[in-house]
Amino acid sequence: MTDPREPGPLGAGVGESDSGAVAPDDGAAGDPPMEPAAVAELAERIADNVEDVIVGKREAVEHVLITMLARGHLLVEDVPGVGKTTLAKSVARSIDGSFKRVQFTPDLLPSDVTGVNVFNRRTDEFDFQPGPIFANVVLGDEINRAPPKTQSALLEAMEENQVTTDGTTRNLPDPFCVIATQNDVEPGQTYELPVAEVDRFTKKIRLGYPDTEEEAAILGRLTGDHPLDAVEPVATIADVRRARRTVGEIEASEAVREYVARLAVFTRRNAKLGASPRGSLALIRASQARAALDGRGYVIPDDVQTEAPTVLSHRIRTESGGTDGADVVDDALDRIRVE
Structure with missing residues (x-):
């Protein structure tokens, strides 16, 4: 598995360029x-x-x-x-x-x-x-x-x-x-x-x-x-x-993207309504922004873990009908590891 701290050639995904970075909107092309x-x-x-x-x-x-x-x-x-x-x-x-x-x-x-x-x-x-x-x-x-x-x-x-x-x-x-x-x-x-x-x-x-x-x-x-x-x-x-x-254009390696996807899947399996693919994309983008605020050109797992609570929790509905998914996100961060 690719080291999430090291940029490298990656396969393209939804909303991404071939480099693994989320493609910017066309309106910013100028x-x-x-x-x-x-x-x-x-x-x-x-x-x-x-x-x-x-x-x-x-x-x-x-x-x-x-x-x-x-x-x-x-x-x-x-x-x-x-x-x-x-x-x-x-x-x-x-x-x-x-x-x-x-x-x-x-x-x-x-x-x-x-x-x-x-x-x-x-x-x-x-x-x-x-x-x-x-x-x-x-x-x-x-x-x-x-x-x-x-x-x-x-x-x-x-x-x-x-x-x-x-x-x-x-x-x-x-x-x-x-x-x-x-x-x-x-x-x-x-x-x-x-x-x-x-x-x-x-x-x-x-x-x-x-x-x-x-x-x-x-x-x-x-x-x-x-x-x-x-x-x-x-x-x-x-x-x-x-x-x-x-x-x-901040690099999000294959390992980091898989980590985010596995966090989202965990929330879906452990709540009535889990994080959507839109939520996964939001987490990647927020992690990219966190990396940029640290002056880095690539995302590390710490960026994802820092951003996950504020990005995913409000999207989750628990079996009891509650709207606070913070515990589900905390469990996901505790149990899911970067591979």
């Missing part, structure tokens, strides 16, 4: 890749900039960056008031990207998210008015407060980076990343996210409360102007596109 070390430096610069606003959430910032570099979307399940909106805004400003927020409510319509055609009396034609989904970073705040019909408005956008309205398909900006928050403290006033939508989120994380020292630092920063007002870009959208292209 942006040449950068060296993995440059991706690591870029991520460090963005994370430092975000930390000027967000206190004590370096790991969460890394999750956002890995999700973005892996061409994915992030689900944040947590209580109100822990900085989810500020995190999304500060990342968008750090990369000089557009940011839109959608406050999901029970009366929100799909067209309120995707956009709508409006009749123009001067031209006697319908003009498309883009919805807030047309942004580089879209915050879906309390996404589970809206009914499934409205939640489903994100399905095409999250999977294909496009929106179809009245028979016309329009591409979304590149990069495009949804950061959705989920209220888990008022189950009687929320709707459960459809499985198909949950599966489209690359990662699911929690921010958690700050400790005493961190909260004191937050209070000190917010006594005057909000530090978010002073955030300046430290990267460009083109930088992010180049970094994403690099991540897509």
